[in-house]
Amino acid sequence: MKTALIVDDDALARRYRATSLSAAGFSIHEAANGLEALELASRLSFDLVVSTIHMPMMDGLEMTRILRREESTRTIPVALVDVGATVDLRTRVEVLLAGANLYLEGNLSVEMLQRIARLLGGVATA
Amino acid sequence: MGFVPTPKESEQGRSGERRSFKVRGPGMLLGQLSDPRPLARRWAVRDLAAFPKVAVPLLEFLLQESDASVREVIFTTLLAIGGDVVTRGLLPLLQSEDPGLRQGAVELLQQLPLDRSFLMDDLLREPEPAIRLQVVKILRDFPNARVVEWVRELLGRDQSATVCAAAMGVLAEVGDKDDVALINRVQARFSDDPYLLFASDAAIHLLEEEDVGVSQGAMELFRSFFHRKTSIVLQDLDCHWLQPLLQSEMDAIGVKGIRGFLAYLRCDPFGAEMVRLVDAARVALGEGREGLCDGPQNLCLVRHLLDETVKFKKPGEPLRLWAVNAGANGEAFALMLQVLQGWSALEKTPVSMIVSEQVPERLEVARSGVFEADVLAQLPGDILERHFTPLPGNQSYRIDKTLHDAVEFRLLDLHDSQQTRSMRGFDVIVCRGVLSRLDLVARRRLSETFFDALLPGGFLLLGVGESMSRISSLFKVRGFPESTVFQKPRS
Numbered sequence: 001m002k003t004a005l006i007v008d009d010d011a012l013a014r015r016y017r018a019t020s021l022s023a024a025g026f027s028i029h030e031a032a033n034g035l036e037a038l039e040l041a042s043r044l045s046f047d048l049v050v051s052t053i054h055m056p057m058m059d060g061l062e063m064t065r066i067l068r069r070e071e072s073t074r075t076i077p078v079a080l081v082d083v084g085a086t087v088d089l090r091t092r093v094e095v096l097l098a099g100a101n102l103y104l105e106g107n108l109s110v111e112m113l114q115r116i117a118r119l120l121g122g123v124a125t126a
Numbered sequence: 127m128g129f130v131p132t133p134k135e136s137e138q139g140r141s142g143e144r145r146s147f148k149v150r151g152p153g154m155l156l157g158q159l160s161d162p163r164p165l166a167r168r169w170a171v172r173d174l175a176a177f178p179k180v181a182v183p184l185l186e187f188l189l190q191e192s193d194a195s196v197r198e199v200i201f202t203t204l205l206a207i208g209g210d211v212v213t214r215g216l217l218p219l220l221q222s223e224d225p226g227l228r229q230g231a232v233e234l235l236q237q238l239p240l241d242r243s244f245l246m247d248d249l250l251r252e253p254e255p256a257i258r259l260q261v262v263k264i265l266r267d268f269p270n271a272r273v274v275e276w277v278r279e280l281l282g283r284d285q286s287a288t289v290c291a292a293a294m295g296v297l298a299e300v301g302d303k304d305d306v307a308l309i310n311r312v313q314a315r316f317s318d319d320p321y322l323l324f325a326s327d328a329a330i331h332l333l334e335e336e337d338v339g340v341s342q343g344a345m346e347l348f349r350s351f352f353h354r355k356t357s358i359v360l361q362d363l364d365c366h367w368l369q370p371l372l373q374s375e376m377d378a379i380g381v382k383g384i385r386g387f388l389a390y391l392r393c394d395p396f397g398a399e400m401v402r403l404v405d406a407a408r409v410a411l412g413e414g415r416e417g418l419c420d421g422p423q424n425l426c427l428v429r430h431l432l433d434e435t436v437k438f439k440k441p442g443e444p445l446r447l448w449a450v451n452a453g454a455n456g457e458a459f460a461l462m463l464q465v466l467q468g469w470s471a472l473e474k475t476p477v478s479m480i481v482s483e484q485v486p487e488r489l490e491v492a493r494s495g496v497f498e499a500d501v502l503a504q505l506p507g508d509i510l511e512r513h514f515t516p517l518p519g520n521q522s523y524r525i526d527k528t529l530h531d532a533v534e535f536r537l538l539d540l541h542d543s544q545q546t547r548s549m550r551g552f553d554v555i556v557c558r559g560v561l562s563r564l565d566l567v568a569r570r571r572l573s574e575t576f577f578d579a580l581l582p583g584g585f586l587l588l589g590v591g592e593s594m595s596r597i598s599s600l601f602k603v604r605g606f607p608e609s610t611v612f613q614k615p616r617s
Contacts (some may be wrong), residue, residue, distance in 0.1 A: 009263070012328055016325070019324075032354065055233065
C-alpha cells in the first residue's frame with residue numbers, strides 16, 4: 001500500500017485530506033507542521049506528501065526545500081495546498097522554486113484530491 | 127583515552143566558563159544588537175527581557191534582523207515582555223510577506239496573556255481573508271470567555287468559505303448543541319464548498335454528542351488540543367490509558383464535560399494538570415522509568431552520533447557531553463556504560479561529561495553514585511559485576527569510582543541565563559523529560575540555551591514524546607534506525 005503524509009496545522013483539514021486519500025488507497029500519516037513532517041520523513045518513507053503552506057514553526061515551503069535537499073526524501077512527490085483565500089503570484093513562484101511538484105489553490109473536492117494523489121503517488125486508477 | 131574528567135576552568139581557557147557576568151543596561155544591550163556576531167545579538171536580546179520598555183525598539187529590530195536564530199530569541203523576549211505594546215506591535219506582522227514574521231506573530235498572539243478583546247472585534251473584520259484566517263487560528267487557543275461569541279458572530283457574516291471552515295473547528299471545541307442551527311445556515315451559504323461541508327458536518331457531529339465525561343468525541347477534541355500544545359500524537363491505545371486520568375482531572379477541577387476542561391487548560395496550558403497528562407502520555411508512549419537501561423537513543427549515540435562527531439575533531443580533542451537533570455536517576459551513568467560497551471573508538475578518543483542537576487538534593491544523590499537495586503534491574507549481569515559494588519544488604523550499589531570521578535556534577539539552574547551561558551562547546555546534550563514540563567517561554571529559552579551550548583553539528587537528544595517541532599525551528603531533524611535526534615546545523 002502506498003503511504004501519504006498529510007501536513008496541516010488544522011486538525012480538521014488534515015482529517016479531510018486523510019479521509020479522501022485513505023479512500024484512494026493510501027495509508028496515512030499526519031503532521032501538524034513542517035518540522036513534525038520532517039521528523040516523520042526521517043524515519044518513515046512516503047510516496048506522497050500533501051501539505052498546506054502556512055503553518056507555525058516551519059511552513060510548507062521550507063519543509064519542501066529541506067525534503068529536496070535530503071538524499072532519502074528528494075524524490076517524494078510534494079503537493080502544496082494554499083487555502084489562504086488569496087491568489088498570490090509570489091507564493092506560486094516560491095512553491096515552484098522550493099521544488100514542489102504541484103501547487104493547489106483552495107479547497108479541492110474529495111474526487112479531485114484523490115485523482116491528484118493517485119497521479120502523483122503512483123497509484124493505479126481504478 | 128576513554129572517559130576523562132572535565133578540564134578545570136584554567137585548563138580549558140574558555141574565558142566565558144563560570145565567570146560572573148556583568149549586568150548591562152538597556153542602552154548598552156540595544157547597542158549590541160548591531161554586533162555582527164549572531165551569538166552576541168542573541169544574548170543581548172535575551173538580556174533585554176529584563177527591560178520591558180525596550181519592546182518598541184525590539185519590534186523595530188525584528189523587522190531588520192535576518193538571522194533566524196536571532197529572530198527566534200526576539201520572539202521569545204517579546205513573549206516574556208508581553209503587554210499591549212507588544213500586542214499592537216505584532217498585529218502589522220500578520221500581513222507580512224515574510225512567512226517567518228507572520229507565523230511568529232500568530233504564535234505570540236496566541237500566547238500573550240492579556241485581554242485583547244478590544245482588538246479581536248476589529249481583527250475579525252479585517253477585509254483580507256488571509257488575515258482573518260490567521261486570527262481564527264489565534265482564537266483556537268485563546269484563553270478568553272468571549273471566544274465562542276466571536277466565532278458565532280464571524281460565522282454569521284463572513285464571506286470566505288476557508289475562514290468559516292477554520293472557524294468550524296474552533297466552534298466544535300467551544301460551542302454547544304444550539305450552534306447546530308448556525309452551522310446549517312453557514313452550510314447553506316457555502317453549499318458548493320466541499321471542505322466547508324466536511325468541516326461543518328464534523329463540527330455538528332461533535333456538538334450533538336452530549337458533553338459529559340470522556341466520550342469518544344471528547345477524546346477526539348482532547349487529542350487535537352494535546353497535539354497542538356505538546357506535539358505528542360496520541361493513538362487509540364494511548365487514549366485508552368489516558369482516559370481514566372483525564373476523567374479524574376476533570377472531576378478534580380469540577381467540570382463535567384471536555385469543553386469545560388479544555389477551557390480550563392487554555393487558561394493554564396502549562397499547569398499541574400497538563401504536566402500530569404504529559405507525564406502519563408509519555409509513560410503510555412513507552413518512556414517508562416528512566417533507569418540504567420539501554421534506551422534506543424543511547425544506542426543511536428554509540429552507533430552513529432559519536433562516530434559522526436569525532437570525524438570533525440582534531441586528534442586528542444575531547445568529545446564533550448552534557449546530561450541535563452540526569453544524575454539522580456542514573457541516566458547519565460547509563461549513557462556512560464553504553465558508550466563504554468558499545469563505542470570502540472573510545473580507546474583513542476577522550477570523552478568528558480558534565481551532569482547538571484537543578485535541585486541540590488538531587489545533585490547530592492547523583493554525586494553519591496549509589497543506586498537502588500531496582501534501578502539497576504535491567505542492567506546485564508556482567509556490567510553490574512564489573513562497574514558496581516553491592517552495599518551491605520544488597521539493596522543498593524555504588525558505581526565504580528573511576529567512572530564516578532570522570533563525571534563533573536554541577537548545580538545548574540536551567541532558567542538562570544547567567545548560569546547557563548557558561549555552558550558552551552558541547553558535542554552532545556541529553557535532556558529527557560525536562561522540556562515537556564516547562565511553559566512556552568521557558569521551553570523556548572531552554573532550546574536557545576541548547577543551541578548556544580552545542581558546537582556546530584552537535585546533537586540534542588530529547589525524551590520520548592518530546593520534540594523541537596513545537597519549540598524551535600533552528601535544529602535539523604536527523605532520523606536514524608534507533609531514534610530521531612536534533613542537530614545544530616554545521617553552517
